[in-house]
Amino acid sequence: MDSVVLDIHTGAREVVLDLTSRCEQFVSGRGDGLLHVFVPHATAGVAILETGAGSDLDLLAVLEDLLPRDFDWQHRHGSPGHGRDHVLPALIPPYATVPVLAGRLTLGTWQSICLVDTNRDNPDRHVRLSFLAG
Structure with a gap:
């Protein structure tokens, strides 16, 4: 198995960050x-969804409705409402697996891999991006 770690700076805002091009570069020329x-963090996830047409912003809005910052979270360290961040991976897992054929991701037309x-x-x-050869 071949593996690399991407260092990502997200800043102090909520983000849905498209990682697809970095994933494509990693698998390019590798075969099947x-x-x-995988995101080794207790407060982030990986999703496969459409980006650029507003779905990424819709996801953040729905997460705010499902996991409001002003809820009475038991997990209280960090900024107000930080407990919601620790519940996020139960809804958006910290991993995704995508088949690769002939060194190309087999994503659907509108699918992107996002942090x-x-x-x-x-x-x-x-x-962490890991490639398991077929």
């Missing part, structure tokens, strides 16, 4: 196999 994308990060307290993230 699986790409596994979902609602944690405004941690501006720096790591994303």
Whole structure:
């Protein structure tokens, strides 16, 4: 298995960050196999969704409705409402696996691989890309 870690700076805002081009570069020329994308953080996830047409912003809005910052979270360290960030990976898992054929991701036409990060307290993230040859 071949693996690399991407260092990502998300800043102090909630983001849905498209990682697809970086994933494409990583698998390019590798043949058939699986790409596994993993975020080793307790407050971020990986989603496959359409970006650029507003779905990314819709996702953040829905997460705010499902996990409001002003809820009475038991997990209280960090900025107000930070407990929601620790619940996020239960809804958006910290990983995704995508088949690779002939060195190309087999995503659908409108699908993108995205880091979902609602944690405004941690501006720096790591994303591990791993390729398991078929």
